[in-house]
Amino acid sequence: MNPLRFDLQHLRAFVMVAEQLHFKKSAELLHMTQPGLTRLIKALEEALQVELFERSTRQVKLTAAGFLFLQESRQVFAHLSRGIDLAQQAKNGDIGHLVIAYNDYAIQDVLPKTLEHFKQQYPHISTDLIYMPTQEQILGLQHGSLDLGFGFAFSEDSEELGVAWQPVFQDDPVVLLPKGHPLAQQTRIALPDLANERFVVGSKNHWQVWRRYFYLLCRQAGFYPNTVQEASTMTGIMSLVAANMGIAILSQSLRKYVHADLVAIDLDTPANYPQSYISIMWQPSNSNPCVPLFINNLPHPEAVV
16 A cells, blocks of 8 residues: 555544554444454554554554554544634634734724734734724725724715724713913803814814714714814824814823823713714625624623723
């Protein structure tokens, strides 16, 4: 028999005999006849061109070659068992890889706690994290370069996003003011009270979704905002507000990270105003089996705040 043609049946028979050191008992355990088992062992020895057993009328013993071959054969079955487990896990999404994007809002609290929860459930799924504004996340999801995105979404914008999304945490807006601002001592501020203020907003290229939300809020409050400065990053927005260039409306998830010379005050918005969220986004056509696993195992909203 060609050495390349012996198969698992021969190895399984050999391991059984090597462990039992008894052909009749091994044949019974393998549910085959003793002559059939003897033929398998003889064929394997011929293929390997070595004797694996010393046979006598009283006992069966492993040869030195048989002992070494037994150690490697056990490894074959161990690797095979591991391979079967991995294949089954992969089918169910228990092992794999996810590319996840996040924005400034999500990275503060929501994403770290969500990832920690997921890793406890599926430790064998690896993740790559990429910082990316919400609008770029949407493009990445549509083009297939991302599996999931954590970004900003609001209730009246679901069709505009162009991807599927699900709220993870309701993220109500706050007003960011310099400490010397006349309204800085308020506990809550009504949006119409800001009609005459100058605003710092995120740039069009990086803050499209937030800008839609911001301008919608202002329209519902009865005014069009006086936008005097734009910045592409959260740090840039905060710095401009700290320099008294204007005020900003941002996510409450950032309030504990604002500059020491700034204050974040709750924005008093009526119940009929659009709700804002840190959301998870995905492309429904994505075939990665890990994606639905992640979405379906999101922690309870109270666990991420």
